[in-house]
Amino acid sequence: EDKVVQSPLSLVVHEGDTVTLNCSYEVTNFRSLLWYKQEKKAPTFLFMLTSSGIEKKSGRLSSILDKKELFSILNITATQTGDSAVYLCAVESYNTDKLIFGTGTRLQVFP
């Protein structure tokens, strides 16, 4: 059965810290891995990764995919209180063409 596991489930840090969020998956016919940030309403799209070893970067956020070991990490450097959110990882399979979501990592950044 396809599954996506995120860790840790919850993370509390101070502003300025660097955090690493993990996402491991077991999916038949992997197509892509996506990261979302969810605050109040719908998750907002961050990155899509399809190739192994290529880092995607946007400001203080970056992500990398390891297709051999079946995981991805999301790094946030110099965290700010506005980074507080749930970060969702989702994987897409060629078989179903739908997203399989992890349960998310809840990040809280305190001043």
Add this chain to the structure above:
Amino acid sequence: DTAVSQTPKYLVTQMGNDKSIKCEQNLGHDTMYWYKQDSKKFLKIMFSYNNKELIINETVPNRFSPKSPDKAHLNLHINSLELGDSAVYFCASSQDTPETQYFGPGTRLLVL
């Protein structure tokens, strides 16, 4: 044990038909949601129910009507289906806050 389930997983239908998608959660959560995933993988919230009461109703055509018979179920009924309704629809649930949501497996709707 499936936490959030949706039926059907796939739905192929003709334009103009009326169809329903069902969602059930066995997590005891108070809040349930419907999202539409577009072709670019963006998720757009459509509706949110808390204890059978509608709390979020984004700008969606009124051909879409959610129905919550009890807090464990949130069904989505779509009238007069159009080609642009083709998408993947996700159901989700959460306890008190909207943050930690559990997503269902999605329903792929194809309107021909």
